[in-house]
Amino acid sequence: MHEVIASPFLGDYLLVRPGSRNGLRIPCTRYRELAALSPDAGLPAWLLESSDRAWKLDLSRRSVADTVLVRPESPYRFGRASYELNLGCNYDCEHCYLGLKRFEGLQWAERERLLHVLRDAGVLWLQLTGGEPVIDRLFCETYALAYELGMMLSILSNGSRMSNPKVLELLTARRPYRITLSVYGATAESYDGLTRRKGAFRLFEKGLYAAHAAGLPLALSMIVTRHNAHEVDQMRGLAEHLGLPFDEYVNMVPTIYGSGESLPAQSKRHLRKRKPFTGCNAGHSFFHVDPHGQASICKVGRDPSISLMDEGLDGLSRLSEIADGLLLRQGGCTGCTLSGTCGTCMPLVQLYRKAQAPMATYCQHREPRREEAR
16 A cells, blocks of 8 residues: 555646645656656655655655555646535535435446546545535445545545444545534534434534544534524634634535525524635636536536546546636626626526525625615
8 A cells, every 4th residue: 555646736746645734746857757666666765755854754675566656647637626425415404505415326336437537637636525425335445446546535524424433444544635524513402403413413523533533634614504603612612622623614505406495594694705706726627526427617516517427538628618618707797897806606606596595695795785784
């Protein structure tokens, strides 16, 4: 099992280590030197020195075969992707943007092919998400293969299965880059109320503390809604007590189908003005894959999409054109003189419109704010 990954990444060449946030940029010549070494060769002195400096990792007397995974160069300039293993979940959160959560996804042979497509597209950082990815029946197999293919893995989870011995064994043996756990409250009353699952808070706490005790790289995502807004300080205190980084998610969004049942969960006093949207790399260096192998520019802009099962790598060449079209101001935003300070991307605006949400929930200029006050 590899200790270090040497990989092209968006025009550069990197040395990274699974489970570590430290990495090194290396010249193309050194990447190609590693790629040319035979499996039983010893490691070059510069790699030994770099590994010791970056990770305190002693690779002396080790061969290439059991130390370095050299990822091939790709003609596709993608470096990151997210993959929804399944939309199914063991919670039924009021705020969830997935809407109806069906337990559907690819069978193993198709998943195996999909993961090779992601690797060949140049994806170095892969986020596994859902639904709840850890309850997926093929989670462990999917994670293990993605790891073996040389991807730096992150997981978005509700934490309810993190105490499972099989899962813990897998994640400690093949360490992820990061695990981000969603926090839906600081007490059973608010947490179980938002997730609409009795006992959910107990499972979350058990999973959180088990993963923390195992030394896994954790971060917390505080989901602030009308159910738990009074517990924000306690939620922050949980992260501070464990010494974990955290972010706060406060703006509720429509479902991926453009329906508005998730919006009433919004804590109105926590509605945050977004930073001006100035574009993103969706569809250019990043893409999203749904449970059926449909590639889209991101989790929000899902239509049009490309079937990776039918088109494979060749289909990805069309994503940048799709992205450029989706991100153009259109509909009611066409010609808006304030678009330069707009805080919402166009695909998200389209979902708000489908949900018939009040304009002030997504267009946060002065005019809709007065409209909201009436």
